Amino acid sequence: MSNRLFVALDTPDLAKARALATKVRHHVGGIKLGLEFFMANGRSGVRDMAELGLPIFLDLKLHDIPNTVAKAIMALRGLDPAILTVHAAGGRAMLEDAKAAAPLGTKVIAVTTLTSLDGSDLASIGCSGDPHEQVLRLTQLAKDAGVDGVVCSGEEVAAAHKLWPKGFFVVPGVRPAGGVPGAFGGDQKRVVTPRAALDAGASILVIGRPITQAADPDVAAREIEATL
Numbered sequence: 001m002s003n004r005l006f007v008a009l010d011t012p013d014l015a016k017a018r019a020l021a022t023k024v025r026h027h028v029g030g031i032k033l034g035l036e037f038f039m040a041n042g043r044s045g046v047r048d049m050a051e052l053g054l055p056i057f058l059d060l061k062l063h064d065i066p067n068t069v070a071k072a073i074m075a076l077r078g079l080d081p082a083i084l085t086v087h088a089a090g091g092r093a094m095l096e097d098a099k100a101a102a103p104l105g106t107k108v109i110a111v112t113t114l115t116s117l118d119g120s121d122l123a124s125i126g127c128s129g130d131p132h133e134q135v136l137r138l139t140q141l142a143k144d145a146g147v148d149g150v151v152c153s154g155e156e157v158a159a160a161h162k163l164w165p166k167g168f169f170v171v172p173g174v175r176p177a178g179g180v181p182g183a184f185g186g187d188q189k190r191v192v193t194p195r196a197a198l199d200a201g202a203s204i205l206v207i208g209r210p211i212t213q214a215a216d217p218d219v220a221a222r223e224i225e226a227t228l
């Protein structure tokens with residue numbers, strides 16, 4: 001993959017998603033469609049976006065009992081996204097069944113610890129208060145379960161990559177250098193720059209609002225691409 005930047009098109013509006021993707025298409029390697037888009041537009045919306053010819057990352061973060069997750073993935077048949085997410089915390093059997101249910105060409109990627117969580121959030125849900133430890137634990141689980149890789153923040157990706165040299169590492173929570181700290185509502189807590197994430201071992205970067213909410217998304221994507 002020559003351009004490792006995936007733009008997150010977090011909107012329920014299909015026309016807006018298409019317009020944004022069309023604007024930035026020469027400066028991104030793929031597009032990520034998440035829950036907001038899928039809830040509003042479903043399978044036909046994903047098909048519509050696939051017509052643009054860019055790889056599709058379908059970020060549904062599935063997390064349920066193994067049978068339900070496997071059947072949900074089977075129900076996506078025909079869309080065959082390049083990347084599909086599930087939550088690692090669903091456990092080993094769920095991860096194994098998710099991988100078995102996915103089409104051969106789809107990378108099944110396990111979300112370890114959301115980039116919106118910090119140590120105190122983890123402690124409040126009964127996990128070890130150390131995101132680093134939790135990410136490595138779930139990376140080991142994902143590797144053992146035979147999925148293709150994990151989502152983690154740029155703060156943990158070097159250690160996760162060391163643990164799993166052949167894994168595929170998706171890094172969100174990425175903010176261009178020089179931006180306003182806490183921009184876009186400050187919901188991302190474990191944040192790094194695009195360059196730092198790649199240097200640490202990210203396979204792809206996921207960036208949404210710094211591109212989609214820019215005055216000129218094409219320029220914003222181009223500027224980020226130039227730092228990679």
Ligand SMILES: O=C(O)c1cc(=O)[nH]c(=O)n1[C@@H]1O[C@H](COP(=O)(O)O)[C@@H](O)[C@H]1O
Pocket residue numbers: 008010034059085111113114115116151152172173174184188206207208209210
């Ligand atoms: O799986 C993801 O893509 C994901 C995992 C994670 O831990 N954190 C995270 O922010 N994401 C997604 O990455 C995107 C980040 O968007 P921005 O914060 O606007 O750059 C959103 O679409 C999130 O759903």
